[in-house]
Amino acid sequence: MGRKLLIHNDNMPNIHTLEVYRANGGYASVEKALKTMQPDQVTDEVKKSGLRGRGGAGFPTGMKWGFLAKPEGVNRYLVCNADESEPGTFKDRYLMEKIPHALIEGMITSSYALGAKTSYIYIRGEYFYVARIVEAAIAEAYAAGWLGKNILGTDFSHDCYVQVGGGAYICGEETALLESLEGKRGNPRIKPPFPAVAGLWGCPTVVNNVETIAAVVPIINMGGEEYAKIGIGKSTGTKLISASGHINKPGVYEIELGITVEEFIYSEEYCGGIRNGKKLKAIVAGGSSVPILPAALALTTAKGEPRLMTYESLADGGFLTGTMLGSGGFIAMDEDTSIVKNLFTFSRFYHHESCGQCSPCREGTGWMEKILQKFLNGTANESDVDLLWDIQSKIEGKTICPLGEAAAWPVAAAIRHFKHEFIEIAQKKKFVDISHYDRLNKLVKA
Amino acid sequence: MSSQVHGAQKFDNAKRSETVFSEDAMKTVQTIISRYPADKIKSALLPVLHVAQAEFGGWLSPETMDYVASVLKIKPIEVFEVASFYSMYNLKPMGKCVLEVCQTSSCWLNGAEDIVKYIEKKLNIKVGETTKDGMFSLKVAECLGSCGTAPMLQCGASYHENLTYEKVDSLLENYKAEGKLKSYTDLDYKNTL
Numbered sequence: 001m002g003r004k005l006l007i008h009n010d011n012m013p014n015i016h017t018l019e020v021y022r023a024n025g026g027y028a029s030v031e032k033a034l035k036t037m038q039p040d041q042v043t044d045e046v047k048k049s050g051l052r053g054r055g056g057a058g059f060p061t062g063m064k065w066g067f068l069a070k071p072e073g074v075n076r077y078l079v080c081n082a083d084e085s086e087p088g089t090f091k092d093r094y095l096m097e098k099i100p101h102a103l104i105e106g107m108i109t110s111s112y113a114l115g116a117k118t119s120y121i122y123i124r125g126e127y128f129y130v131a132r133i134v135e136a137a138i139a140e141a142y143a144a145g146w147l148g149k150n151i152l153g154t155d156f157s158h159d160c161y162v163q164v165g166g167g168a169y170i171c172g173e174e175t176a177l178l179e180s181l182e183g184k185r186g187n188p189r190i191k192p193p194f195p196a197v198a199g200l201w202g203c204p205t206v207v208n209n210v211e212t213i214a215a216v217v218p219i220i221n222m223g224g225e226e227y228a229k230i231g232i233g234k235s236t237g238t239k240l241i242s243a244s245g246h247i248n249k250p251g252v253y254e255i256e257l258g259i260t261v262e263e264f265i266y267s268e269e270y271c272g273g274i275r276n277g278k279k280l281k282a283i284v285a286g287g288s289s290v291p292i293l294p295a296a297l298a299l300t301t302a303k304g305e306p307r308l309m310t311y312e313s314l315a316d317g318g319f320l321t322g323t324m325l326g327s328g329g330f331i332a333m334d335e336d337t338s339i340v341k342n343l344f345t346f347s348r349f350y351h352h353e354s355c356g357q358c359s360p361c362r363e364g365t366g367w368m369e370k371i372l373q374k375f376l377n378g379t380a381n382e383s384d385v386d387l388l389w390d391i392q393s394k395i396e397g398k399t400i401c402p403l404g405e406a407a408a409w410p411v412a413a414a415i416r417h418f419k420h421e422f423i424e425i426a427q428k429k430k431f432v433d434i435s436h437y438d439r440l441n442k443l444v445k446a
Numbered sequence: 447m448s449s450q451v452h453g454a455q456k457f458d459n460a461k462r463s464e465t466v467f468s469e470d471a472m473k474t475v476q477t478i479i480s481r482y483p484a485d486k487i488k489s490a491l492l493p494v495l496h497v498a499q500a501e502f503g504g505w506l507s508p509e510t511m512d513y514v515a516s517v518l519k520i521k522p523i524e525v526f527e528v529a530s531f532y533s534m535y536n537l538k539p540m541g542k543c544v545l546e547v548c549q550t551s552s553c554w555l556n557g558a559e560d561i562v563k564y565i566e567k568k569l570n571i572k573v574g575e576t577t578k579d580g581m582f583s584l585k586v587a588e589c590l591g592s593c594g595t596a597p598m599l600q601c602g603a604s605y606h607e608n609l610t611y612e613k614v615d616s617l618l619e620n621y622k623a624e625g626k627l628k629s630y631t632d633l634d635y636k637n638t639l
Contacts, residue, residue: 085588085591086589087550087551087588087593088551088593089591090591090593090594092591093591120481124591125492125496126534126587126591126600128496128603129603129604129605161481163492164492164496165492165532166495166528166531166533166534167535168531168532168533169589180492182488183488183489183490184524184527184528185527185531201483201486242593243594244552244596245552245555245556250593250594250596251594284551288550288551288589331551331555331593333555337555341554342551342555345549345551345554346550346551349588349589352533352588353588355531
């Protein structure tokens with residue numbers, strides 16, 4: 001049984017209330033930090049822990065905190081990125097809905113480390129009912145003195161607010177999020193300057209994912225070194241994986257980084273294997289933006305080693321034979337899945353979500369969707385595969401933000417590993433949707 | 447990006463002077479505004495637009511957007527450029543219940559297309575349309591963060607997950623019986639956020 005540090009109490013009745021949360025060790029990290037540690041010491045523990053951003057980029061959190069500029073007399077802000085919109089990802093929703101106080105506790109402890117008097121939790125607008133739950137928890141925290149003036153009788157005062165978005169995947173990009181938080185269209189900013197120097201309203205800001213901030217709680221409680229003992233290499237600690245697709249047991253799982261992909265897919269402790277006795281065809285391991293992998297490469301690296309659920313192992317082989325841990329949005333597809341059609345749903349998504357600032361992304365995502373539509377109509381030519389490849393290759397590195405890359409990588413990976421599917425459709429001039437969603441059985445039975 | 451941007455709409459001055467937040471809604475708006483530094487009131491725009499949309503018939507008319515601009519002391523164009531960017535703001539009137547079926551990857555892998563076709567047949571409308579009685583609008587949405595409980599749809603603030611044809615039947619019946627959008631007002635949205 002893998003250790004759990006974040007959602008170990010997820011099924012405890014009323015764990016979303018302050019009373020139950022506190023009775024089970026909640027807010028201990030706030031006590032420890034405010035009463036016995038200096039802010040820099042809190043940051044040191046996070047550095048020692050090896051925690052990496054859990055939103056998708058995997059950037060070392062302690063390092064990010066260390067970059068925060070601290071000019072005199074200028075407000076600093078912590079902003080929680082709860083804009084979770086990466087297809088396949090639903091772990092932040094789960095954490096906020098089940099154990100909202102875990103996030104709030106993490107916000108307070110982290111803000112203490114960063115010297116932020118105010119923090120914002122930016123929640124995607126569609127998660128409206130989740131925002132309501134987090135708001136209620138914040139109200140409880142204020143009432144009990146965990147937020148507000150002079151927390152625990154110390155000099156540290158802190159305000160934490162929820163901000164809802166309006167529906168835009170691009171606002172998961174940190175600078176677009178800040179634009180949105182400022183009441184504007186979610187157009188990413190050119191970096192540098194980075195938010196650590198000039199972020200919210202031009203002030204030094206740290207933007208962290210929900211899970212990253214929640215992880216600060218066990219890190220402070222057990223110490224960074226202890227946390228780093230879990231996992232392998234530079235992939236320390238635990239990660240929430242959102243598992244979906246054609247598996248028997250979809251849902252959110254907390255894993256110790258380092259278990260094998262095979263165990264994650266087939267063990268009863270996690271996904272429980274592929275539905276209806278079908279075979280695994282492909283996985284998207286970390287949200288739609290990461291390269292799709294055929295089953296063989298999903299389970300074993302090109303070097304012949306078992307593929308592990310770590311940043312390093314999933315990226316082994318680069319994009320030629322590997323992928324990325326990303327957001328941990330794990331989608332498993334069975335043998336009856338049309339890779340071309342799945343790619344189409346991704347491409348349609350990126351085209352819809354492009355903010356429109358950069359021509360390669362704005363036009364490129366549109367062209368890729370249109371060409372893939374030709375495949376679904378059975379009117380594509382073989383040369384359209386080369387055209388797709390050409391378009392995606394011209395987006396990478398030529399845009400202000402990574403949404404362009406995120407749209408290009410899935411196209412490249414699908415062609416790289418499943419070119420024969422595209423060619424077959426082009427040659428036969430016909431698309432036959434072989435995807436079997438268990439239409440009658442699943443949809444009719446409640 | 448919203449695909450609901452329209453050409454110039456005729457601005458109705460009479461309607462504009464009638465567009466005023468209720469006392470409750472204004473309290474909510476003031477609470478939202480208080481979360482930001484006094485000179486950063488524009489940050490309240492996205493949350494306030496949700497309040498305005500819920501308050502004024504489920505969509506943002508030019509008169510509504512002009513009113514929000516006046517409340518936040520910003521220019522109408524600043525409101526319009528935000529309202530037209532984010533997918534949750536409706537720039538044309540919608541049915542009382544807007545059904546948004548997620549169509550991305552995991553939902554597609556689990557039958558989202560069939561759900562859409564089923565609803566289209568049942569309500570006799572196509573995606574993007576509203577039923578003649580003004581009760582239901584059907585839209586498709588991108589990933590709503592419910593991949594593990596696919597297929598699913600969102601109606602207002604409610605998530606309807608693990609859909610089957612039977613569940614679709616019963617949720618349509620429930621909404622018809624309620625006769626209104628069972629979501630923002632039920633969650634007491636106007637008095638919190």
